Amino acid sequence: MFMESSNYLIFIICAFCLGLVLILSKNSIPPKLKRGLAITAIVMIVAAFALIVYSFLSLG
Incomplete structure (x- = not known):
């Protein structure tokens, strides 16, 4: 159980x-990379919020 939660925390x-x-x-990112990096960051942050919610719901 501890290893799973530490992996979540690192992510x-x-x-x-x-x-x-x-x-x-x-301002220093080339325009061709901005959209892809932004989409990747948004997906990762949404997944991080989902993991936070999941960890709160699975405590009980």
Whole structure:
């Protein structure tokens, strides 16, 4: 059980860090890569929120 929750935590931290890095470096990213990186970050952040909700629901 601990290993599963630590994997979730690592993914959640990485997803939010990727979103933060993309927001802070939006002017230095080439235009051709912006859309793909933004979509990837959005998908990862949505998955991270889903994992947070799932972990709260599965505590009981």
